[in-house]
Amino acid sequence: MRKHSSKPSATEVSRRDFLKGSAAASAAVLVSGVASHVAHAAGSDTIKVGLIGCGGRGGGAIRDFLSAAKNLNANVKVVAFGDLWLDRAKGTMGGLKNDNNFKDRVDCTDERCFGGFDNHDKVLAAGVDAIVTAAPPGFRAIHFPAAIAAGKHVFMEKPVCVDPWGYRENLKAAEEADKKKLTVVAGTQRRHSKCYQATMEQIHNGAIGKLTGGQFYWMGGPVTHNRGRGKDMSDVEWQVSNWYAWCWTCGDHIVEQHVHNLDIMLWAFKGPPEKCVAVGGRQTREEPGNVWDHFAVEYEFPGGVRCASYCSHWPKGAGRVSERVVGEKGTSNCAGNISGDKGWGYKGEDPNHYVVEHEDFIKSILGTGPHYNEGKQVTESTMAAVMGRMAAYTGREISWKWVTQTSKLKLGPEKYEFGPYQPEPVAIPGKTELI
Amino acid sequence: MTHRPSLASAALASGLVAAGAHAAGSDTIRIGLVGTGGRGTQDLINCAKSAPGVEIRALGDLFKDRVDGCFGRLKQDQGITDRFKVTPDRCFHGWDNYKAVIECVDLVLLCQPPGFRPLHMRAAIEAGKHVFAEKPVAVDPAGVRHVIETARMADEKKLAILAGTQTRHQADAVETIRRIADGAIGKIRSGACYFLTGELWHHDRKPEWSEMEYQCRNWYYFTWLSGDHIVEQHVHQHDLLNWALQATPVKCVGTGGRQTRTAPQWGHIWDHFAVEYEYPGGVRIMSLCRQANNAANRVDTVLVGSKGVAYPARGEITGANAWKYAQEVPDPSVAEHKALIESIRAGKPINDGKRIAETSLTSVMGRMAAYTGRELSWKWAMESSKLDLAPPKYEFGPVPVPPVAIPGQTELI
Numbered sequence: 001m002r003k004h005s006s007k008p009s010a011t012e013v014s015r016r017d018f019l020k021g022s023a024a025a026s027a028a029v030l031v032s033g034v035a036s037h038v039a040h041a042a043g044s045d046t047i048k049v050g051l052i053g054c055g056g057r058g059g060g061a062i063r064d065f066l067s068a069a070k071n072l073n074a075n076v077k078v079v080a081f082g083d084l085w086l087d088r089a090k091g092t093m094g095g096l097k098n099d100n101n102f103k104d105r106v107d108c109t110d111e112r113c114f115g116g117f118d119n120h121d122k123v124l125a126a127g128v129d130a131i132v133t134a135a136p137p138g139f140r141a142i143h144f145p146a147a148i149a150a151g152k153h154v155f156m157e158k159p160v161c162v163d164p165w166g167y168r169e170n171l172k173a174a175e176e177a178d179k180k181k182l183t184v185v186a187g188t189q190r191r192h193s194k195c196y197q198a199t200m201e202q203i204h205n206g207a208i209g210k211l212t213g214g215q216f217y218w219m220g221g222p223v224t225h226n227r228g229r230g231k232d233m234s235d236v237e238w239q240v241s242n243w244y245a246w247c248w249t250c251g252d253h254i255v256e257q258h259v260h261n262l263d264i265m266l267w268a269f270k271g272p273p274e275k276c277v278a279v280g281g282r283q284t285r286e287e288p289g290n291v292w293d294h295f296a297v298e299y300e301f302p303g304g305v306r307c308a309s310y311c312s313h314w315p316k317g318a319g320r321v322s323e324r325v326v327g328e329k330g331t332s333n334c335a336g337n338i339s340g341d342k343g344w345g346y347k348g349e350d351p352n353h354y355v356v357e358h359e360d361f362i363k364s365i366l367g368t369g370p371h372y373n374e375g376k377q378v379t380e381s382t383m384a385a386v387m388g389r390m391a392a393y394t395g396r397e398i399s400w401k402w403v404t405q406t407s408k409l410k411l412g413p414e415k416y417e418f419g420p421y422q423p424e425p426v427a428i429p430g431k432t433e434l435i
Numbered sequence: 436m437t438h439r440p441s442l443a444s445a446a447l448a449s450g451l452v453a454a455g456a457h458a459a460g461s462d463t464i465r466i467g468l469v470g471t472g473g474r475g476t477q478d479l480i481n482c483a484k485s486a487p488g489v490e491i492r493a494l495g496d497l498f499k500d501r502v503d504g505c506f507g508r509l510k511q512d513q514g515i516t517d518r519f520k521v522t523p524d525r526c527f528h529g530w531d532n533y534k535a536v537i538e539c540v541d542l543v544l545l546c547q548p549p550g551f552r553p554l555h556m557r558a559a560i561e562a563g564k565h566v567f568a569e570k571p572v573a574v575d576p577a578g579v580r581h582v583i584e585t586a587r588m589a590d591e592k593k594l595a596i597l598a599g600t601q602t603r604h605q606a607d608a609v610e611t612i613r614r615i616a617d618g619a620i621g622k623i624r625s626g627a628c629y630f631l632t633g634e635l636w637h638h639d640r641k642p643e644w645s646e647m648e649y650q651c652r653n654w655y656y657f658t659w660l661s662g663d664h665i666v667e668q669h670v671h672q673h674d675l676l677n678w679a680l681q682a683t684p685v686k687c688v689g690t691g692g693r694q695t696r697t698a699p700q701w702g703h704i705w706d707h708f709a710v711e712y713e714y715p716g717g718v719r720i721m722s723l724c725r726q727a728n729n730a731a732n733r734v735d736t737v738l739v740g741s742k743g744v745a746y747p748a749r750g751e752i753t754g755a756n757a758w759k760y761a762q763e764v765p766d767p768s769v770a771e772h773k774a775l776i777e778s779i780r781a782g783k784p785i786n787d788g789k790r791i792a793e794t795s796l797t798s799v800m801g802r803m804a805a806y807t808g809r810e811l812s813w814k815w816a817m818e819s820s821k822l823d824l825a826p827p828k829y830e831f832g833p834v835p836v837p838p839v840a841i842p843g844q845t846e847l848i
Contacts, residue, residue, distance in 0.1 A: 212739045213625035215711065215719050219688065277631070277733065279707040279725050281694030284843055294690040296709025298627060298721055304744055304753070306627050306737065308721035310690060310709060315843035317808030318688045324719070326625050328741040331717060339717075395695075395730025429695050429707075430729035 047365055048107075050080035050123035052143055053135030054092035057157055058083070060354075061134045061187065062092070065155065066102045068358030074366065077107040080126035084135070084240055086115025117416040124150040130183075130365060133157065136243035137251045138412055141166025144184075144375070145173035151180060154375075155361045157187035159259045159382040162251035164403055165410035167383045174375025183371065185361040186378035188263040192357035195336045195350040196264070203268055203334070207342045208327030211269060214307040216261040217320040222313040223253065226287035234418040245289025246423055247389075248411035254280075254295040254392070255385040258311040262388075263381035264323040264334050265299065265307055272380050273299035273307070275399040278392035282426050284314055290426045297388035309388060395429030409435045464776060467493035467525075467540035469533040469555055471505035474569060475546025477768070478599065479509070482544060482567065483518040485772035486780075490518055493525040493539035495532030497547065497651055502526050530829045537562045542595070542779065548654035549662050549795075550574045550825065553581040556596070556788070560589045565779055567772070569599040571670045571795035572788075574662035576816055577823035579796040586788025595784030597775040598791035600674040604774055605767035607750025607760035608675070615679050615747070619756040620740025623680060623718055628672035628736040630664075630724040637700050645831045656702025658802075658837065659824035665691075665708040665805070666798040669724040673801070674794040675736045675747055676712065676720055683793050684712040686812045689805035693839050695727040703839045710801035722801060808842030822848045 047069075051062045062078060069076035078096065081089040090113045096106045114122035120143045123131060130153035133143045141161040147154045154177070161167050177184050190196045203211075225244040233241075243249035250256050266272055280295035294312035301307065310320075323334045330340020338344040363369025383404060390409065391398045413421040424432070464486075468479040471494055483489050491509070496502040506526050509519055527535040533555045537543050542565040545555045552572045559566045566589070573579040589596050602608045615623070638652045654660035661667045677683055691708035693701075707725040714720065723733075738745045743754020750760030778785040800816040803809075826834055 209741070212741070215625075215721075219690075277629075277723070277731050279631075279691070279709050279723055281692035281707065283692030283694075284841055294692065294709075296690055296721070296723060298723065304737075306625070306721070306739065308627070308711060308719070310688070310711065312690045312808070312842075314690070314808040317842055318804075318810035320688065320810075326719075326739075328621070328624065331624075391731075395725070395727055397731040397733075429725070430727045431695070 045366070046075045046077055047362065048077055048079045048127060048129045050082065050126060050128040050131045051078060051092065052082045052120045052123050052131055052133040053139075053157075054081055054083035054088045055134065058132070058134035059092050059095065061132050061155070061157055062096065063102065064354045065132050065358040065361070066105050067355045068362055069105060070101075071355065072359055072362055074362050076105055076362065078105060079108050080112040080114070080123045080128055081108060082114040082119030082123040084115065084117065084119065086113060089113040089115060089119065120146055124152060128152060130154065136240065136249045137256055138162050138243070138249040141169045145169050148173040148177045148180065148182060151182065153183040153361070153365050155185045155187070155358065156378070158263070158378060159251055159255045159385060160186065160378050161382050161386065162248065162255060163386060163409045163411045164383070164407040167379055167386065167404060170379040171376060174373060174379060177373050177375050181371070182373070183361060183364040184373045184375040185357055185364065186374045187357065188260060188374070188378055188381060189353040189357045190260060190264060191267065191374070192360050193335075193350055193353040194348055194356075195346045196334060198346050198348065199332060199334050199336055199338065200267055202338055202344055203325060203327070203332055204270075207330065207338050207344060208325065208332055208340055209329035211305060211325060211327050213305060213326040214265060214268065215324045216258070216265050216307065216309045217322050218258040218261055218311040219318055219320045220313065221315055221317070221319075222285065222293065223257070224287055225289070235421045236413060237418045239421065239423065242289065245287060245291055247290055248423055250291060251386065252291045252389050253293070253313050254297070254311050254389050255382060258295070258309065259382055259385045261321070261323050262309060262384045263378070265309070266377075266381045266384060268325045268334060269301050269305075272384050272400050273301050275300050275397060276388055276391045277397045278388050279429075280392035290423055292392070292427070295388060295392050297391060299384065299388070390434065393427035393429065393432045394434040396434050398434070407435060462488045464489050464542055464779065465492040465540045466490065466542045466544060467495065467536040468505075468544045468546060469495045469536050470545065470547030470569075471496040471502050472546065475544060476505050476508065478544050478546055478567065478569065478772075480512065480515060481766075481769045482542075482772040482776075483515050485769050486776040489776060490520045491515065492520055493527065493536045494521055495527040495536035497528065497530065497532065499528040502528050502532070533558060537564050541565060542567065542775075545569065548651070548660040549667060550578075550654070550660040553578040553585070556582055557585045560585050560592065560594055560596070563592060563594065565595040565775075565784060567597050567599065567775060568791065570674070570791060571662055571666050571798060572598065572791050573795045573799065574659060574666060575799060575822040575824045576796065576820040577825070579792045579799065579817070582792040582795070583789050586786060586792065589786050589788055593784055594786070595775055595779050596786050596788035596791075597771060598787040599771065600671060600791060600794065601767040601771045602671060602675055602748060603678065604771040605748070606762065606764045606770070608747045610760055611745055611747040611750055611752060612679055614752060614756070614758065615738065615740070615745050616681070619743060619752050619758070620738065620745050620754060621742030623738050623740050625718060626676070626720040626736070626738040628669075628676060628720065628722050629733040630669040630672060631731055631733045632668075632726055633728045633732070634696060634726055645833060646836065647831045647834045650702070650834065653702060656704050658704055659826065661704065662795075662799060663704040663802050664706075664726050665710070665724050665802045666795065669708070669722065670794060670798040672722065672736045673797040674791075676714075677794055677797060679738050679745070679747060680714045680718065682715050684714055684797055684800070684813055686810060687712045687801050687804050688810040689801050690808070691805040703837045705805070705840065708801060708805050710805060712797070712801070803847065806840035806842065806845045807847040809847050820848065
């Protein structure tokens with residue numbers, strides 16, 4: 001148990017109660033040989049964390065995580081860093097160790113920094129209780145199931161897959177996480193916003209009547225990865241270093257970015273759409289890569305309810321990143337405002353949900369807050385985006401049933417190693433095959 | 436050429452309603468076609484058959500081979516033998532063909548590529564002739580404003596302008612819109628419309644053609660002539676939206692591009708657009724159009740209300756007041772001409788000019804928003820946009836090939 005020289009606060013008492021209770025309750029689980037967090041809880045209340053994916057988002061996510069730990073006064077240590085490139089793992093570790101805000105929560109040396117395509121396995125084997133994973137999306141459906149198989153709690157950045165294969169892998173892992181009582185929180189941070197939560201409660205309680213439609217937007221400037229190709233750099237190394245530019249690593253921007261807005265759609269409608277039709281293309285991008293720069297998808301829900309999705313990465317274009325749900329009796333931006341018969345505005349606080357999501361993650365692990373397994377939820381939201389991309393790439397109308405059950409699409413090389421790999425050319429509707 | 440006082444001069448001289456003078460004098464309405472392509476030729480046949488006493492008098496096209504071809508085909512058409520009164524000397528070609536056709540007729544069918552429509556409509560109304568104008572009637576805001584002024588002139592002269600948005604004369608759609616107006620689906624909350632279809636024709640370049648001739652023969656693929664397919668084709672659905680919502684959009688935002696039809700033979704137009712139109716009261720409608728082969732096909736308009744969903748082009752309403760149009764639907768492409776002729780004979784000429792200009796601007800602003808990536812307001816597009824795609828001079832010779840629009844680079848004018 002955690003040692004405190006001062007008198008524990010009420011929260012801490014309740015946490016201690018939890019830890020005691022959890023240790024007892026988890027005896028059965030221990031018998032089945034799973035759940036490292038239970039051992040953690042029973043033994044020490046230090047949550048040992050590994051970071052997988054030490055790029056910009058990984059560095060941001062681990063800082064948000066540590067800020068959350070600080071806010072909660074939780075005993076958390078980052079003990080391992082993994083990235084495809086070892087120097088980046090070490091660099092992120094070094095950055096954190098030099099950061100006065102976080103250095104006391106980093107307990108790691110070069111020995112627990114790992115590179116290579118199996119860096120996640122090494123992080124998972126480095127005595128961690130939990131991982132924060134922010135590797136490029138194309139790897140998530142490998143890292144997440146591996147972490148669950150290893151009995152680790154997972155915070156994973158969105159999106160969580162780039163193809164139906166990854167969707168199915170993740171769903172299995174999410175189910176396994178349930179069985180193992182592991183915490184899974186996703187980087188779809190709007191779900192952890194007090195303002196969004198309160199608004200969604202209003203919507204679900206009928207504030208705008210039956211939902212009749214909606215609009216979801218991520219129209220903004222380009223995200224461009226165009227790092228030069230170093231001498232002796234293989235196809236795969238160069239592509240992963242420019243992961244946003246390639247569908248197999250990124251999922252395309254409808255998946256990588258617009259998933260945030262589509263997640264709100266699935267939240268409001270309490271599930272995935274039935275089918276979709278879409279258009280899009282690559283009209284402005286000049287850098288190497290095969291991702292598009294705009295999509296427009298119509299998602300159809302049961303009962304013929306249609307939602308419009310627009311995303312673009314265009315320079316100097318109209319900027320619009322928002323969600324809007326339309327009902328019989330009103331309209332909501334899902335973020336604190338309802339107009340119509342029952343006008344309403346959220347007046348409460350809305351603490352930074354990039355940090356709150358990590359507080360919820362930590363509290364779920366410790367049992368001091370509600371238990372979270374967002375694995376299925378974020379996998380479904382990601383799949384809605386993947387389905388939109390597939391409909392746009394091929395020009396075909398696609399059903400949820402087909403794409404989740406029948407589609408054979410699995411992107412990326414057969415084997416993950418630095419070597420030659422020629423990704424699909426830029427998709428051309430009517431030519432690009434629906435797989 | 437003119438065998439009796441033209442309607443215009445009668446009206447001008449007596450101050451009478453032009454159609455009234457006509458009706459009093461002779462029951463025959465002389466019609467002529469400007470733009471002898473597939474659409475125009477069919478319009479001409481439909482118009483001739485739509486009512487008794489309609490005579491086809493003249494044909495015109497930019498190209499001699501086209502007008503001769505049309506003449507040959509119509510001469511063979513058994514269905515209109517008694518109405519076909521065109522002689523070779525009333526077949527006109529060249530840039531001024533429309534002027535000659537207008538002189539020969541009471542009602543002119545304007546079916547050259549849309550970019551010419553404002554010019555031709557003005558000439559017809561100035562000459563005191565009734566007009567059937569294929570949709571769309573303009574490809575840019577300058578053209579839209581020009582047509583609105585022409586429509587005002589037509590009102591003054593009591594001349595008809597009927598637009599080829601035939602859904603307005605499609606019985607099941609008319610009834611659906613009437614029911615929507617009566618509240619069958621409650622308040623309209625959102626909606627969608629689609630024109631997702633395949634690729635169209637193309638004419639291979641011939642060495643003797645100038646660039647101007649090439650562009651005019653392949654007019655569909657040049658925005659100054661066709662407006663791009665969102666304007667040329669999808670305008671039908673936009674007209675339905677404006678009709679059902681009894682308004683024009685407040686603003687729009689759009690995306691699109693040229694993803695499948697990238698070879699130079701396809702000029703510089705795009706192959707897909709996605710536009711969101713926002714109507715008064717925050718009603719947002721998604722508009723999707725695409726011309727690509729081996730892709731999903733869908734042509735439809737859906738209006739979602741608080742009490743149900745309406746599909747005007749299908750004559751169907753679902754929800755609290757579910758209903759389906761059960762009677763036969765007469766061919767709307769004939770019905771529109773029947774209505775036009777009747778209105779002229781009754782001395783109450785239909786004037787759709789302003790409405791079809793506004794509908795055309797709806798499509799045009801969607802294209803402009805997508806080409807530039809910018810959000811546009813109706814007010815700005817209608818009042819402030821300076822976009823005028825017409826070439827400085829209509830003559831055969833070298834003209835620039837416009838670049839494919841690139842959002843972020845293409846200027847908002």
